[in-house]
Amino acid sequence: MSNNTEPAGTSRTGTGSDQLSDVLNLDALLSEDELNLRRTVRRFVDERIRPNIATWYEDAVFPTEIVQEMGALGLLGMHLEGYGCPGRSAVEYGIAAMELEAGDSGLRTFVSVQGSLAMSAIHKWGSEEQKQHYLPGMAKGEIIGCFGLTEPTAGSDPSSMATFARRDGDGWVLNGSKRWIGLASIAQIAVIWAQTDDGVRGFLVPTDTPGFTATPIQGKLSMRASIQCELSFEDLRLPGEALLPGAKGLRAPFACLNEARYGIIWGTMGAARDSYEAALAYSLQRQQFNKPLAAYQITQQKLVDMLLEIQKGTLLAIHTGRMKDAGTLEPVQISVGKLNNCREAIKICRDARAILGGNGITLDYSPLRHANNLESVRTYEGTDEVHTLILGNHITGIPAFR
Template identity: 75%
Template sequence: MSARDPHDIEALRAASDVLGIDALLSDDERAVRDRVRAFVDAEIRPHIADWFDRGHFPRELAREFGRLGVLGMNLEGYGCPGRSAVEYGLAALELEAGDSGLRTFVSVQGSLAMGSIHRWGSDEQKREWLPRMATGEVIGSFGLTEPDAGSDPSRMKTFARRDGGDWVLTGSKRWIGLASIAQLTVVWAQTDDGVRGFIVPTDAPGFHITVLEPKLSMRASIQTELHFDEVRLPASALLPGARGLRGPFSALNEARYGIVWGALGAGRDSYEAALRYALTREQFDRPIAGFQLTQQKLVNMVLELQKGALLALHLGRLKDAGTLTPAQISVGKLNNVREALAIAREARTILGGNGVLLAHSPIRHAANLESVRTYEGTDEVHTLILGEHLTGIGAFR
């Protein structure tokens, strides 16, 4: 067999799909994947190294994502696309093959902010916000994590008290995506009636937003800290259906599901960059793809990508059937992010010294995946979720 053409990306992908997973997808699912892949190739890949280098998120992408149909992608009604869980997962994979930060925008907007309003909001709130959020006209964010309450949101200190017919919000949130460019934030706060959710306009008096920078990961994305200084909200700001931590946790599970797929995109792009490089880079009078140790690295990457893809697809089918459980999502998030990060790091070694340049994607993906590994539940949190599932004994406290 002659060496593969490093410029024939479709042939390389076909060879890498050793198990024939592509054949398990429907025509509609492949069409969604191909449409998002083409968008990433045309609109993200030519610019992402520069955006990452400058720490810049292009706000105009919000409208483009809306036209692409990936905002609130698997939500029904109110102008939302209403696609399947598998179709959303495939879109997340392709977006994160471009960059984790850009897939994160779609997750924060669609799974966290829109998802919370769609599941827990009143019909009036849904009609007011969801159609414009689905188009990217309105950007939303999601305020749960606090400076001293990350993995344990039950310790949140942000508090909303009743004052006549209004609510008054006081406290702070940290590591909140998009808030500085958003028009609203779904904020979770303690009340005398337990944890409740509120739709808070970002221009409300007393609402202060600080962008967290500089950072070495997720640079083409926006993370912020929020401060609420006696922010007064009307009664209509309350999400009526959400009571207790079940509200934010339902949104987190939606976001975690997207990560199961998205991490594969970062891993796949890292692998493909290493494979193409190995086929063109010559040392000792031959392409380094012809050396046994390089082939071992490439094989190990493909093994994990193929297993991760089967896992993601299985979880997607369960989600579309309405039977997906939080423990199953933890399996996917824990495994696929951990393996994608290992793939990105190993891919960088194949690139040698050139691998530290932003012209090559693996080191950027590795840096981003350090954040993905932490948010929406750390490795430790998902390990303990699964440990409790296996033993029946909670080990968080």
């Protein structure tokens, strides 16, 4: 078992690192309420995630015991209004995502699956009865949800999904499969997308329904402190009221995916920042050839390059969040942030690991864990290639997806 307490110098409770690393004074762009929220979530990460994350990661355990703690902090569905949801701003949600992912991508992913995907689907497309029934408990963490869109042969192209729901009297019969579905084995309610004779529709499926099977995917090298599952539906019968009445066509799940993609813009910068800070602290302490690593020009170049990309990526996140709060954010702009910040974050984490040398491959330090997690974050909610083609279509007017 690895040491599950990260070395001195990686804690985010102090202010010295902020003052040295926020060279553009981006904190000046945040309100006092936003800064207070950051302090609250950062404290939660320092106290509840950092001391345990290496063990959770090594043992491939998702800590269900902190789910209701997250609910009590207002982190679940925090950008949604009404029905017991916190109703915070897009920027506040982004700040929380950044701090959570500085702890671990798996924990931020839980908040995203619960709030940006499952709860958003119900909030956007559900009936009043469905909203009243599920959202208050989900906001408290008493009910866990999952979101089933991706299939074994339909990842980047969900229009080719094979899962099908056919009408049967007043109800539905669901058959098919899904893959890489977060939280499914611990969820009580699943938002499942399926083809029908009327196009793609969304359904609320209690996970104890006969014919529903969730099997956790084993042997993961990434997102180990999280849960992803294979789902299968075998003649699964649903009542008519299981249908999400407002969800028609792929625009419905895509609207939820854009909520999740937005959170990734912020979250990846949290992983990058934590890796940078671990490398900076190590380089100041580690002696080689009678002086600290930080005294060497190559090390300083690596640290400066990391800092520049973190500052630019964070500025991009803040700007994107302000547009979202103003109601002016377009999907293509979300693609800019998702593509750029994922790509830069994973490079930062790898470069941070290099500064740590051989010690960096252990769970005593965070950068390689973050880099491994970001392989998943970079892939889900649209790969680099997909977001590149979205942007390519935008600037040329020519779709190149097929």
